[in-house]
Amino acid sequence: MDIFTHIALGAQVLFTPLNLFFCFVGVLMGTLVGVLPGLGPTAAIALLLPNTFHVSPVTAIIMLAGIYYGAMYGGSTTSILVNIPGEAASVITCLDGYKMALNGRAGPALGIAAFGSFIAGTVSIIGLMLVAPPLAKFALAFGPPEYFSLMLLGIIILIYLASGSILKALMMFVFGLLLSTIGMDAISGTQRLTFGLLELSDGVGLIPAIMGLFGVAEVIANVEEEIKRTVISTKLKNLLPNLQDWRDSFWPILRGSVLGFFIGILPGPAPVISAFSSYAIEKKISKHPEKFGTGVIEGVAGPEAANNAATGGAFIPLFTLGIPVNSVIAILLGAFMIHGIQPGPMIITKHADLFWGTVMSMYLGNAMLLVLNLPLIGLWVQVLKVPYPILFPFILLFCLIGVYSLNYSLVEVALMIGFGIFGYLARKFQFEMAPLVLAIVIGPMMENNLRLSLVISQGSPMIFLEHPISAVFIFITLILLISPFVPWIGRRRQKLQEKVEREKV
């Protein structure tokens, strides 16, 4: 089997009317939620997940993936035109993108963002195709101890890269683990902490949790004060960047793509981090760093490429290890399980149609996005003009119906509202959501692997150090946990965070 056989297989899967349609719906929805502030890709994927139950898993994943990378395109539009990032990964685009729009160069800014995203998307898909299969083969040797250590490492990297206090992120993670233990125990069948509620015996639902934490909580935070938005309404002509623009952006796009792809593999808010890093690098190596922030095209091209490439990279741990690196991938993993696909290194060989079909759909999806975002930019500007006071009741309505239609259960709707209250308060208290969501998804997997490992070793926790691969993971985990206490590294990490936070404001 060579790579062309696989590509042919993927194309065969993709080019059915149903899959093409769902791919289109995915990227369309992605662009829409990317454009709308206050509704991110996480909530959108959770919202549409119930509607995919009656189609095949490939079709479902094709659409859900489309939402994820589509949102990266849409997010840049609002950054450039309104100076409000549609989602966090586009924060940095505001700096130069909005200035370009003020200088009357909104067209080229949107254009280079779309082309940069397209090129980066393609680079990261090729990376995914090349890296994922060998990595999956390597992961076949993993047993319960390796998986447990790897998941622990993954979560620690996520927490390490999170922007706030490490202690608080760890607390959110442990809290999520506790929530994930609610429900029937998979090994002994005992009901745990269900308080006699039938709905809880399957555990705390992922969808109600995510809709509450990301959908409801975000809307509530947005009704606190009225956001004034002024859309730049200059003529959006000359969307095509000129030759000089291309010369200026070519290398930033390539650097951003490679950087984003590799950051994407790591757990954490990769699109955000990679966009920030790309901006920092471009500024550092530029011949005219003082011009950054006044509307230079490199400041748009690099970060936009990076955040798109990161979405491709994030699929690697999902397809090779079955481990999610961020909230969006966590929901996709949830979708795998709902559709009865066992996540892990076997996915690529056992469900070759799923993997290659999804990869091929990403190529096509990126091309669709180019069409959606350049010639149809006027449509998205119109969407931006829908006032928030009219919009937010409908977002809430979608959350309510989305959760209800899962199991026709009002208890789950109440659960979502509860998570909404918690998510709203947790944000106010500066706790991060990502460790919590990840813990809810991988909590049961971690628990099973922990208990299986202890059964294998007959109760000796040393098993995690006796298996060499597992020992390496544990070792890196410990280094990461200790390093903030080393004054030199701790200070640098703090400085970096302060910088990120300042630029966010």
Next chain:
Amino acid sequence: MEKTQSHYNRIAAIFFLAVGVFFALYARTVEIGSWNEPGPGFLPFWAGVVLAAMAVALLLGSFARKAWPLRPSFFPQAGSWKRVLATFLALIAYNLFLPYFGFTVTTFLFLIFLVRFIFPQNWMRTLLVSVLGAAAARLLFINFLETQLPKGFLGF
């Protein structure tokens, strides 16, 4: 009075301390097991203990004398808390009324309330948005997607 981050941390620490202790106690009602043979209560118990310990660390840390960053007030505007509370109440009311009034009517009332009272729009606009919104939602979810939503005592 301006609040610093330490105030926030203290409140959060007390909350999570309670959660951790609660789970650790509750886990004792199911079998915890041992290291050799971990039972269903194993993870909830230890995770509860760890969470409580971390909460204590956060609590102690919040008394540290250092330059805590000042936080903007909890609500950015004077009227914010009313809008936040009203929105939450609307969500809860939707959940309570749905089985009795049915999807279409509850949705209509929900939209009227939020459009009219959160960021007040005039009645003309409110009614227009709510009628069109409720009708569109009904067409989309019941007639097109065929979702089984409650019909209520009115029967639609």
